Amino acid sequence: MSVLELRGLTKSFGGVHAVRDVSFSIGKGEFLAMIGPNGAGKSTCFNMINGQLAPDSGEILVEGRNIAGLAPRDIWRLGVGRTFQVAATFGSMTVIENVQVALISHARETYRLWRPAASHHRARALELLAQVNMQDAADRPSRELAYGDVKRVELAIALANDPKLLLMDEPTAGMGAGERHGLIELVKRLVVERGISVLFTEHSMDVVFAFADRIIVLARGRLIADGNAATIRDNAQVREVYFGTGKTFAGAAP
Amino acid sequence: MTLNAFLFQILNGLSSASGLFLIAAGLSLIFGVTRIVNLAHGSLYMLGTYIAYTFATKIGGVTGFWGGIIATALIVGLLGALIEIVLLRRIYRAPELFQLLATFALVLVINDAALWLWGPADLLGPRAPGFRGAVEILGRRLPTYDLFLIVIGPLVLLALHLTLTRTRFGRLIRAATQDREMVGALGVNQAVLFTSVFALGAALAGLGGALQIAREPANLATDLIALGDAFVVVVVGGMGSIPGAYLAAVIIAEVRALCVGIGTVDFGFVTINFSKFTLVAEFLVMAIVLIVRPFGLLGKAQGAVRSIAEPEEPIRPATPMLKALGVVVLVGLLCLPLLAQGSPYLLVLGIDVLIAVIFATSLHFIMGPGGMHSFGHAAYFGLGAYGAALLVKWLALPMGVALIAAPLLALCGALLFGWFAVRLSGVYLAMLTLAFAQIVWAAVFQWEGFTGGSNGVIGVWPPAPFDKSWAYFLLTLVLAVAAVLLLRRFLFAPFGYAMRAGRDSPLRAEAIGIDVKRVHWLAFGVAGLVCGIGGGLFAFAKGSISPETIHINRSIDGLVMVLLGGVQTLTGPIAGASVFAVLHDTVMRQTEYWRALMGAIILLLVLTFPQGIVGAFASLWRKAGGRL
Numbered sequence: 079m080s081v082l083e084l085r086g087l088t089k090s091f092g093g094v095h096a097v098r099d100v101s102f103s104i105g106k107g108e109f110l111a112m113i114g115p116n117g118a119g120k121s122t123c124f125n126m127i128n129g130q131l132a133p134d135s136g137e138i139l140v141e142g143r144n145i146a147g148l149a150p151r152d153i154w155r156l157g158v159g160r161t162f163q164v165a166a167t168f169g170s171m172t173v174i175e176n177v178q179v180a181l182i183s184h185a186r187e188t189y190r191l192w193r194p195a196a197s198h199h200r201a202r203a204l205e206l207l208a209q210v211n212m213q214d215a216a217d218r219p220s221r222e223l224a225y226g227d228v229k230r231v232e233l234a235i236a237l238a239n240d241p242k243l244l245l246m247d248e249p250t251a252g253m254g255a256g257e258r259h260g261l262i263e264l265v266k267r268l269v270v271e272r273g274i275s276v277l278f279t280e281h282s283m284d285v286v287f288a289f290a291d292r293i294i295v296l297a298r299g300r301l302i303a304d305g306n307a308a309t310i311r312d313n314a315q316v317r318e319v320y321f322g323t324g325k326t327f328a329g330a331a332p
Numbered sequence: 333m334t335l336n337a338f339l340f341q342i343l344n345g346l347s348s349a350s351g352l353f354l355i356a357a358g359l360s361l362i363f364g365v366t367r368i369v370n371l372a373h374g375s376l377y378m379l380g381t382y383i384a385y386t387f388a389t390k391i392g393g394v395t396g397f398w399g400g401i402i403a404t405a406l407i408v409g410l411l412g413a414l415i416e417i418v419l420l421r422r423i424y425r426a427p428e429l430f431q432l433l434a435t436f437a438l439v440l441v442i443n444d445a446a447l448w449l450w451g452p453a454d455l456l457g458p459r460a461p462g463f464r465g466a467v468e469i470l471g472r473r474l475p476t477y478d479l480f481l482i483v484i485g486p487l488v489l490l491a492l493h494l495t496l497t498r499t500r501f502g503r504l505i506r507a508a509t510q511d512r513e514m515v516g517a518l519g520v521n522q523a524v525l526f527t528s529v530f531a532l533g534a535a536l537a538g539l540g541g542a543l544q545i546a547r548e549p550a551n552l553a554t555d556l557i558a559l560g561d562a563f564v565v566v567v568v569g570g571m572g573s574i575p576g577a578y579l580a581a582v583i584i585a586e587v588r589a590l591c592v593g594i595g596t597v598d599f600g601f602v603t604i605n606f607s608k609f610t611l612v613a614e615f616l617v618m619a620i621v622l623i624v625r626p627f628g629l630l631g632k633a634q635g636a637v638r639s640i641a642e643p644e645e646p647i648r649p650a651t652p653m654l655k656a657l658g659v660v661v662l663v664g665l666l667c668l669p670l671l672a673q674g675s676p677y678l679l680v681l682g683i684d685v686l687i688a689v690i691f692a693t694s695l696h697f698i699m700g701p702g703g704m705h706s707f708g709h710a711a712y713f714g715l716g717a718y719g720a721a722l723l724v725k726w727l728a729l730p731m732g733v734a735l736i737a738a739p740l741l742a743l744c745g746a747l748l749f750g751w752f753a754v755r756l757s758g759v760y761l762a763m764l765t766l767a768f769a770q771i772v773w774a775a776v777f778q779w780e781g782f783t784g785g786s787n788g789v790i791g792v793w794p795p796a797p798f799d800k801s802w803a804y805f806l807l808t809l810v811l812a813v814a815a816v817l818l819l820r821r822f823l824f825a826p827f828g829y830a831m832r833a834g835r836d837s838p839l840r841a842e843a844i845g846i847d848v849k850r851v852h853w854l855a856f857g858v859a860g861l862v863c864g865i866g867g868g869l870f871a872f873a874k875g876s877i878s879p880e881t882i883h884i885n886r887s888i889d890g891l892v893m894v895l896l897g898g899v900q901t902l903t904g905p906i907a908g909a910s911v912f913a914v915l916h917d918t919v920m921r922q923t924e925y926w927r928a929l930m931g932a933i934i935l936l937l938v939l940t941f942p943q944g945i946v947g948a949f950a951s952l953w954r955k956a957g958g959r960l
Contacts, residue, residue, distance in 0.1 A: 168836040170644040
């Protein structure tokens with residue numbers, strides 16, 4: 079069974095068909111990139127999978143269970159982690175406390191009133207921070223971190239519920255080229271080690287073609303291509319939506 | 333009720349709706365452009381009634397009355413422009429909590445100014461020249477002035493609508509309401525725009541007040557009553573929507589009029605006097621609207637609330653030094669009864685301070701770590717105080733039971749109101765909590781047979797041995813220390829972290845499985861519970877209580893205490909409450925114009941001391957290299 083399967087997912091805003099009849103699936107341990115020009119419907123698609131938007135029609139199956147329309151926190155409980163396009167932490171907490179809050183929630187201990195939160199799951203939180211190389215910053219206020227480090231901490235938080243599926247909305251947005259490859263390598267390593275499936279959107283094509291196992295392309299709300307890097311590179315329709323065919327200008331030439 | 337009587341009540345409701353609309357429209361307009369909720373809007377309305385009264389009686393006749401009303405609107409509009417230029421311009425970039433407090437300071441100052449200028453007595457204006465009679469409609473006599481008022485509401489609505497859609501000024505207002513940064517970037521002089529919008533809103537409030545003089549006397553309590561009404565209307569209609577304000581004004585006024593019209597109904601098994609339930613009905617309307625449309629009937633969802641306040645330091649467990657300091661203070665307080673043998677007043681002051689500490693700490697619990705700026709915390713204090721006092725009065729229950737029941741009653745109130753409040757954020761939450769508190773206040777005030785109305789409840793004295801002030805002081809001390817430590821414990825526990833996670837980033841908190849609304853709702857309940865302890869203690873400490881206990885002034889006092897200490901620190905509310913209570917009991921009692929003094933203190937605090945006492949002390953300390 080696929081970890082995630084979309085069947086005929088559709089969403090419109092007023093008269094705009096943001097996502098039309100999109101279907102695809104992700105296998106276990108697959109690193110799947112979703113690309114497409116601006117306005118293709120990537121974010122809408124993403125926000126339906128993570129529960130921020132309810133689809134008009136279609137199914138979103140996580141290991142066979144339809145999650146369409148569930149609240150984000152319920153989807154998280156089913157083992158779907160996510161990171162945000164603009165990374166941020168809980169600014170009034172230290173780095174490790176950020177991870178601890180997620181672990182506490184995962185253990186369903188949110189409503190406990192007595193034992194200090196700092197003593198909950200500290201060892202496990204340090205382990206997660208070590209995986210993203212942030213263990214040395216554990217007790218620093220998280221709001222003091224550089225942006226690249228915030229991205230790493232966010233990844234550690236997203237791993238707190240041992241997700242089987244990780245949704246990453248433009249994981250490298252706002253990062254420099256060197257940092258970008260570092261982060262994606264780290265994610266790729268974790269995916270391989272833990273057998274997590276990842277769906278990510280990305281604007282930087284070098285990252286996509288270098289790391290993704292498979293690529294799907296959206297344009298104007300429709301899925302137009304699905305395949306490995308070589309297939310996508312040679313797909314005429316993909317070239318057209320990204321670069322245009324040039325036919326429009328042919329007749330105008332003097 | 334016959335059909336005719338029903339239709340007549342509808343007409344009655346329409347005439348009251350105009351007044352509600354005028355004040356709510358101004359409030360809405362000002363908020364739309366400047367993003368400031370002008371708490372002094374009710375005060376401008378009140379000034380309108382007083383100024384128009386002066387014109388109508390000093391000049392008299394048609395000129396004095398009708399000319400006076402026009403002149404009043406202009407004068408109040410000018411006053412609004414002055415307020416905008418002198419005060420609000422300095423605080424547009426401040427956190428909204430500070431903006432709300434600054435405008436509340438104006439409420440206090442204007443109220444004392446009116447007291448000084450016009451005295452404490454109610455002043456009833458003359459009847460309107462040209463509209464002295466009544467016409468017979470549906471077999472009843474309706475004053476022609478009421479008919480005039482029915483017409484004036486839609487007229488002003490039409491005028492505003494035309495201004496907003498057909499003039500350059502109106503286009504600028506609508507543009508600024510949508511995106512004021514962009515309007516600024518396009519080269520529009522924002523200063524002039526903001527000033528003129530504030531003046532227009534103020535003039536509408538002044539006009540609304542002035543038109544009332546032929547119906548109701550000018551009264552010093554009008555400011556907050558009008559403000560509470562305007563909030564209900566704006567919340568129901570939708571912030572920033574002028575047609576919404578009119579629609580909501582009509583709905584609220586009709587609901588009120590119909591409740592009064594229905595009067596006492598005998599259902600056979602039970603007799604209900606509906607005219608006592610105007611406030612409950614209003615509350616129900618508001619509740620239903622908020623459930624169905626959280627941003628009001630014609631309102632739009634608000635953008636994320638931006639806060640320009642400095643981000644917070646992570647909370648740390650108490651350092652040995654802080655613990656030692658706590659022990660020293662505690663020992664000092666335990667010795668107070670011995671020190672106070674010469675001056676029993678010291679113990680009274682001590683009890684006041686401790687109750688203030690409970691009040692402020694419980695408010696800080698939801699306001700700081702929860703990020704919910706409640707402007708109606710006095711409701712839970714009042715529920716506790718009245719709960720305790722009424723149990724003693726009606727059921728003659730012992731103090732122990734009353735002191736346990738008080739927080740439970742407050743908890744119920746907090747859970748009820750909190751359920752609605754946590755669905756909103758920012759200024760909406762502030763307005764809703766304030767409106768709830770006003771409703772509790774008015775219910776206590778109106779339900780005379782049960783609560784004693786404005787006289788309150790008297791003879792609530794503690795039994796022996798607590799009739800000795802030293803014993804009662806120790807009881808208060810034990811409960812206050814327990815309350816403070818308990819709330820602190822909660823903040824360090826997973827629950828407190830979940831609460832802060834929900835405040836720091838609701839989206840992210842939900843994405844890690846936290847039910848933010850539920851967490852904040854329960855926090856609201858906890859704060860209400862603890863606040864109720866303070867209320868119960870207050871009732872027995874004073875021996876009598878009055879609606880003053882729930883008054884909006886007490887809610888604001890709480891906010892000032894927390895801000896005085898510093899909202900971002902855990903010890904802040906304790907220090908703030910202590911300083912405030914001592915100031916209140918010593919300095920404020922020296923003058924009749926304590927409101928103005930209080931207003932001046934708030935303005936000073938907001939403009940010069942935004943971190944509070946403990947916050948300022950802590951940053952000095954950090955600069956010196958220490959850690960607190």
